[in-house]
Amino acid sequence: MKVAVWKGAAQGSFQEFDVPRQPSQTVLDVVTYIQRRLDSSLAYRYACRVGMCGSCAMTVNGVPRWTCRTHVDKVLHNEALRIEPLKNLPIIRDLVTDMSAFFDKWARAKGQFAGSRTKRDAFAPIASSSPERADIDAGIECIGCAVCYSACDVVAWNPDYLGPAALNRAWTLVKDTRDQRTVERLRAVAGDAGVHSCHTHMSCTERCPKRISPTAGIAGLKRAILKSALKGEL
Amino acid sequence: MSARGETALWIAQRASAAVLGLCAIVHLAVIIYAVQGGLSAAEILGRTRGNLAWLAFYSIFVLAAAVHAPIGLRAIVIEWLGWRGRSRTGFLVIFAALLGWLGMRAVFAVFL
Ligand code: SF4
Numbered sequence: 540m541k542v543a544v545w546k547g548a549a550q551g552s553f554q555e556f557d558v559p560r561q562p563s564q565t566v567l568d569v570v571t572y573i574q575r576r577l578d579s580s581l582a583y584r585y586a587c588r589v590g591m592c593g594s595c596a597m598t599v600n601g602v603p604r605w606t607c608r609t610h611v612d613k614v615l616h617n618e619a620l621r622i623e624p625l626k627n628l629p630i631i632r633d634l635v636t637d638m639s640a641f642f643d644k645w646a647r648a649k650g651q652f653a654g655s656r657t658k659r660d661a662f663a664p665i666a667s668s669s670p671e672r673a674d675i676d677a678g679i680e681c682i683g684c685a686v687c688y689s690a691c692d693v694v695a696w697n698p699d700y701l702g703p704a705a706l707n708r709a710w711t712l713v714k715d716t717r718d719q720r721t722v723e724r725l726r727a728v729a730g731d732a733g734v735h736s737c738h739t740h741m742s743c744t745e746r747c748p749k750r751i752s753p754t755a756g757i758a759g760l761k762r763a764i765l766k767s768a769l770k771g772e773l
Numbered sequence: 774m775s776a777r778g779e780t781a782l783w784i785a786q787r788a789s790a791a792v793l794g795l796c797a798i799v800h801l802a803v804i805i806y807a808v809q810g811g812l813s814a815a816e817i818l819g820r821t822r823g824n825l826a827w828l829a830f831y832s833i834f835v836l837a838a839a840v841h842a843p844i845g846l847r848a849i850v851i852e853w854l855g856w857r858g859r860s861r862t863g864f865l866v867i868f869a870a871l872l873g874w875l876g877m878r879a880v881f882a883v884f885l
Pocket residue numbers: 680681682683684685686687688703704707746747748749750751753
């Protein structure tokens with residue numbers, strides 16, 4: 540198959556490679572083949588190869604995907620692949636983006652857990668059947684791959700926008716009954732670059748490889764912010 | 774903008790959208806009902822002049838539009854033009870006032 544791969548940084552061009560097809564071949568296999576056999580200078584990123592670490596995301600035929608779990612069969616178009624770095628993040632080199640802005644926004648959305656108990660206290664019991672736990676379960680498996688962030692139109696239009704993953708993180712903490720910083724967190728995500736900028740295009744939900752719906756989390760945050768505003772806490 | 778201000782704008786936009794939705798339905802339904810069998814300008818004025826219920830309804834309609842549209846426009850100018858700060862707020866306030874003024878002018882033109 541023909542594989543066009545982005546080479547360079549913000550300025551650069553596509554370079555074409557011929558890569559043999561294999562059964563059960565993933566896009567990451569293709570990139571690895573190119574780097575090992577055809578162009579050792581190619582820069583890309585991966586670690587776990589099993590969909591856990593979130594480091595291998597790239598744009599494949601125009602769509603952001605986790606490449607280690609994306610089979611070539613599923614995405615091949617006219618016997619060709621076009622592989623680019625993720626969108627909405629600065630390119631360091633070739634397929635490697637600088638993800639600092641993405642993770643800085645998790646911090647800005649107050650993505651850190653802030654409990655009140657110490658290691659000397661007993662565990663805080665949370666019933667697995669509680670509705671809060673169900674909401675958290677729906678959003679907690681995020682691997683930080685930035686696929687949603689790369690798919691988001693609002694991030695493209697407003698670079699300050701916190702983005703789906705950071706807001707999803709904030710939502711799981713707002714639902715965490717042990718956490719002590721709810722109002723502060725709601726304030727952090729209700730500002731200029733927060734939930735109210737979301738257009739509900741749902742590209743994040745469509746693309747998230749972990750089938751998380753950041754859109755649902757954002758809607759939940761809007762409700763929580765509304766309640767908090769009506770109570771005069773915000 | 775602050776979290777509180779941003780949330781207030783969001784609430785204002787959602788609430789005005791609900792009002793607009795209702796007003797638009799009533800507006801269209803009444804037009805369709807009223808024009809059956811034809812309607813002259815004189816007949817229209819005969820019904821609207823001095824009609825306080827009519828005045829109240831369309832004043833609310835105009836007010837909701839004057840609240841709703843500038844908040845939406847605000848998101849557009851941020852995303853498409855990157856326009857922020859005082860000048861943007863000034864522009865939007867003038868835009869809101871213009872909508873309100875033109876709307877109320879139209880309302881009073883057939884009420885008085
Ligand atoms: S929400 Fe989904 S797409 Fe976004 S970073 Fe987490 S796992 Fe990746």
